[in-house]
Each structure stands twice: as structure tokens, then as C-alpha cells.
Amino acid sequence: MTAAVHIAATGTALPGDPVDNTALGAMLGVGKEWIDLFVGTRTRHFGWDPVTGEVRGSLADLCAEAAAQAVRASGLDLADIEFLVLATATPDTLLPTTATDVADRLGLDHLPVYQLQAGCSGAVQALDLGRSLVLGGRRAGLIIGGDVTHRFLSPRRDAARIPTEELVNYVLFGDGAGAAVLTDEPEGERxxxxxxxxxxxxxxxxxxxxxxxxxxxxxxxxxxxxxxxxxxxxxxxxxxxxxxxxxxxxxxxxxxxxxxxxxxxxxxxxxxxxxxxxxxxxxxxxxxxxxxxxxxxxxxxxxxxxxxxxxxxxxxxxxxxxxxxxxxxxxxxxxxxx
Incomplete structure (x- = not known):
């Protein structure tokens, strides 16, 4: 078996309380049954208030929370982290990158920080890059992935005027972030x-x-x-x-x-x-x-x-x-x- 990189721990973050299909249907003016039939998803989380449309949290908030949780669960210290890779399709700003904002919130400095612009495959791309960095000599690092819907869904838009093909996206997507600590030797979850x-x-x-x-x-x-x-x-x-x-x-x-x-x-x-x-x-x-x-x-x-x-x-x-x-x-x- 070739040399392996290891996942020591994971962490996740979901904003606010879960929004079920009854509440979402009332907000969008559609029946709960239509949501159940089309996507089958029961709940999702939004970083914006479904009633007022106020955006209450950023992607960096979620990613930093998930990353801190992963480091704590790994048994490592933040000082052990030697790189950070973040994948997202919905960054808070184009520059500075959300990845650098997350690194700053975690108290990390003087280490490589990468941001990958990608859809749902970005988490695996982050794993691929992180694995290469560990195999290249880094002892431990963070890989992170997350997305937020207010970048492409308008919380304040009049639901009655949203075409059906767009309305589907409001019931399909949710906000969230996740992270994992990669290590060169078996640690934590091994x-x-x-x-x-x-x-x-x-x-x-x-x-x-x-x-x-x-x-x-x-x-x-x-x-x-x-x-x-x-x-x-x-x-x-x-x-x-x-x-x-x-x-x-x-x-x-x-x-x-x-x-x-x-x-x-x-x-x-x-x-x-x-x-x-x-x-x-x-x-x-x-x-x-x-x-x-x-x-x-x-x-x-x-x-x-x-x-x-x-x-x-x-x-x-x-x-x-x-x-x-x-x-x-x-x-x-x-x-x-x-």
C-alpha cells in the first residue's frame, strides 16, 4: 500500500434553526406537498432570516466554526496546522479571499492559504491538494468547504414573481460548511x-x-x-x-x-x-x-x-x-x- 494521508477529525457548521417544508412553503407561497414531491428534502438551514431576508452570517463565519471544531476534535493544536485550503462557489468577496479571512479568525499566520473556486467537487479538490501538501512534507493541515445561498438567491425577492424553474432552487439548496484535519501519521480518527x-x-x-x-x-x-x-x-x-x-x-x-x-x-x-x-x-x-x-x-x-x-x-x-x-x-x- 502506498503512503497514506490521514483524516484526524471533521467539523461542520449549519446556520440557525432548520427550516422545514411547511415554513418554506409558506414563505414561497407553494404547498409543502410540492416541495416533498419535487426534492424530498425535509429541512435546510439558511444564513438569512426567511421572514425578514436579513443576512445574519457569512461564509467565513461558518467555515471558521467548522474548522475550529475539526481542530479541537483532532487533538492537535492550531500551531500544528501548516496549511489551509478552502473550496467554495460563493465566496464572501473576490478579494480578500474567504480563505484568508478564515485563517485570520482562527489565529493562523505564516502558512500557505489556498482558495479553490468550485462547485460540490471542490471539497474533493481540496482533499486532493491537501493530500499533495502532506505527502510533500507538511505534517498537518486544514481542508474546508462551504457555500451560502444569499449569493445567488435573493431573500427579499417577491416569491410570487419568481419563475418555477428558479423557485426550485429555493427549496433545493441550503447553507453550510465543513472541515477536516489532514495529518501525515494516524491521529484522532485514524x-x-x-x-x-x-x-x-x-x-x-x-x-x-x-x-x-x-x-x-x-x-x-x-x-x-x-x-x-x-x-x-x-x-x-x-x-x-x-x-x-x-x-x-x-x-x-x-x-x-x-x-x-x-x-x-x-x-x-x-x-x-x-x-x-x-x-x-x-x-x-x-x-x-x-x-x-x-x-x-x-x-x-x-x-x-x-x-x-x-x-x-x-x-x-x-x-x-x-x-x-x-x-x-x-x-x-x-x-x-x-
Missing amino acids: IAVRAVLNSWTGRGRAPGQLIDWYGTTDRDSDRPMLAEDYKAIEEQVPPIAAEILWELLGGLGWGLDDVGFLLPPQLSERMTARIVERLPAGAAQQISCVADTGNTGNALPFLQLDRLLPRFSVGERALGLCVESSRWIRAGFALEKV
Whole structure:
């Protein structure tokens, strides 16, 4: 077995109280049943007040909370952290980066700080970069992922005037952040990262998701900030997820029966269920969080890891799968408790 990087601990942060479908439906002027039927997600968390629209927390707030929790749980000191990598599609500002803001809040200084602009595959990209840094000689570091909805959903927008194709995004997404401490030797939870897959496969393919931004000359435009091709996502994510699974297994020489836990792509509860139905997952137990958190983008794999850890025993193995539909990125990882 090649040299392994280890996950020592995880931490997560979700803002405010969970917003259930009854409350969200009342806010948007739609029935709870429509939300249940379309996405199947029960609750989500927002960093903005669903009643007043007031934004109550930033991405940096959530990421710093999750990162501090991960460091505490790892048994390491902040002085042991030698790098920080943060992945997000919704930074607080373009500059300074949210990553540097988080490092400052944690009291970190004089260390490499990276920010990756990515969708839900960004958490795996952060793991890939973090693993390379540890294998390159760093003893320990932080990887973080998170996203916030007020960057592309307007809390103050008149719900009655939102087109249905945009209204879906208000019930699909939520806010959140997660983090993990990587180490060169087994520490804390002692989870070996056996493989990481990070591969763009979007050449010649139309994007499945677009998150836009306004500049000084088009800030009055009424074009949607978030657009999703749900038909393309529904058709393409399941086979891509299967490709990731087989590629990870093949590279490691593992069989389906060697994997005890599966962390499938988290799009919505309904879509995740469809993906799992089409995966040759053997007897692996599914670790899912999207029904309770909504689609939190880069936070999702960390939220899944947080649920996996209490159930993960020595010798057991897990696979995580992630498909970013923005331009079709395949991502995944393989873990083993040592």
C-alpha cells in the first residue's frame, strides 16, 4: 500500500434553526406537498432570516466554526496546522479571499492559504491538494468547504414573481460548511485516505449548472443568478457516479464487497435515491445528509464524513462519490479506518 494521508477529525457548521417544508412553503407561497414531491428534502438551514431576508452570517463565519471544531476534535493544536485550503462557489468577496479571512479568525499566520473556486467537487479538490501538501512534507493541515445561498438567491425577492424553474432552487439548496484535519501519521480518527479521484470530463458538453455574477455595468439585469439543467443532471449524474465507483475500486484492487459504506452524490433526497438505485453498491451502507441539510455545495462531503465517523470501525472501508454538474467534474475518494 502506498503512503497514506490521514483524516484526524471533521467539523461542520449549519446556520440557525432548520427550516422545514411547511415554513418554506409558506414563505414561497407553494404547498409543502410540492416541495416533498419535487426534492424530498425535509429541512435546510439558511444564513438569512426567511421572514425578514436579513443576512445574519457569512461564509467565513461558518467555515471558521467548522474548522475550529475539526481542530479541537483532532487533538492537535492550531500551531500544528501548516496549511489551509478552502473550496467554495460563493465566496464572501473576490478579494480578500474567504480563505484568508478564515485563517485570520482562527489565529493562523505564516502558512500557505489556498482558495479553490468550485462547485460540490471542490471539497474533493481540496482533499486532493491537501493530500499533495502532506505527502510533500507538511505534517498537518486544514481542508474546508462551504457555500451560502444569499449569493445567488435573493431573500427579499417577491416569491410570487419568481419563475418555477428558479423557485426550485429555493427549496433545493441550503447553507453550510465543513472541515477536516489532514495529518501525515494516524491521529484522532485514524482514517487513511487510500485514493482521490479528481477529473474534469466536460469537453464539448454543455454545462449542467451556471452560477452567474453581476458587475458594475449589469447590476440591474434581471437574469437568474443560478440556472440548472435538471434533465441533463438527472440523466448524466447516475452513470458518471458509477464510473467514479468502478475507477476507484479498480485503482485500489478492491471489490464491491470490500466497501462497507458509500457516500453518494448529494443533489436532493429524491435524486440521491435515484442515483443509489442505479449504482452497483453491493451491501454498502449509504451515508446521506441532504434530506436534513439541503444541497450545501462544498460542505456536503464533510457533512457526510461527519455522519460516517461514529459508525466507522477499524478495518472498514468507504467510498465517497461526487459529480459536479457545472461542467461535469468526476470526483471521489476511498477511505480505510486503520
